[in-house]
Amino acid sequence: MKKSQITRLTILNKAFDLIYSNGYRASSIDEIIGTTKVTKGAFYYHFKNKEEMGIAIIDEILKPRLSNKFVELLENKNSPAESIYSLIRYLLIEDDLLKVELGCPASNLIQEMTPWNNSFSIALNNLVNQWLHLLIATLEKGQKNETINKGVDANSVANFILSGYWGARNLGKLEKSDKPYKAYLKELKMYLKALE
């Protein structure tokens, strides 16, 4: 990899960590460059401004990371209900890039940014729609397979699952505990069973 690309990725990775921990506005450029060996000149060579860097985090870090996991876990041989459950379980319990006390990076950004920054809204909408479509596709495949009831509204179900996931992350963040995750998974399993 080219040296300048490494610099760029160093900035993005460190910025992602800081933003995941403290939020976008509270993560200063001085702090991002201070904790790496990058200087301000390099930062503004790679990014026009802070906003452009934020969008790059969504497009170049969040998007590939999660989409790969979605595809991997949803495309396995199990029934849709089982693979969706195992995806959510993986995200909540096993993924150790995510921390209970910090919640979901995408959800954090939605909360902080969408009311005042349209570029973030667009990038985040794009990201989330990708997830929703993967869930919907999985459900609809199940309906053709006869593993999911044909009366089920795949759109609403995907919406419901993503909502619950985000909310469980939020409750876990509040309580700094994975207990809300376990409770959520318990009810999710029952809910998914009813879709069969």
Add this chain to the structure above:
Amino acid sequence: MKKSQITRLTILNKAFDLIYSNGYRASSIDEIIGTTKVTKGAFYYHFKNKEEMGIAIIDEILKPRLSNKFVELLENKNSPAESIYSLIRYLLIEDDLLKVELGCPASNLIQEMTPWNNSFSIALNNLVNQWLHLLIATLEKGQKNETINKGVDANSVANFILSGYWGARNLGKLEKSDKPYKAYLKELKMYLKALE
């Protein structure tokens, strides 16, 4: 009401509006006092610092406002499933103090504050536990009434419902639309029916 108490409430109400719109950190004291007729001297007479004001918003605005609505809607004569559904429906669709594009005030604060401010964490935990306990009490009453299945884990269900509510708010905020609310309510109704 005493004049000084009006000043205090003026500050709290304006600060709540600004924080609900822009977040805690992005709401400056200068802006809070600038858009009211209050001065900095008055602000720091009523509050030791910004944090103390933030906690007061949770305890004196958020807490009474929502708790009253919870009690009112959960204590009606319908079955628990119906009253819980109508509470969530009210919060999502009818409450016009809440705006689709701004999400849920409590959830916003949890996202922004809990990773770095313990006083906020405690106040928010307190608030949320109150809601959860009201939901749990409603469910358990239903179990005695035989309107809710005895096998149901009231704790997990309350957790699941609050999570879904928060997530739906987050999705609505992202899409700046109440469509995610409608989809969530549709699935919530099915889920609640399965508890009977």
Add this chain to the structure above:
DNA sequence: CAAAAAACATACTAATTAGTATGTTTTTGT
């Protein structure tokens, strides 16, 4: 190899911020 472009480094600026110092005015108790 040399010129040009890419990549990075340093020092600065203007705006914004929470909080303070030091007052004046208003209310309250006697």
Add this chain to the structure above:
DNA sequence: ACAAAAACATACTAATTAGTATGTTTTTTG
């Protein structure tokens, strides 16, 4: 009424911030 306390007003400070101006070094290209 009048002293004391409560309530409010104004001007300031020190720290932090995103972004810029102006360089130097490194890499690429002809």
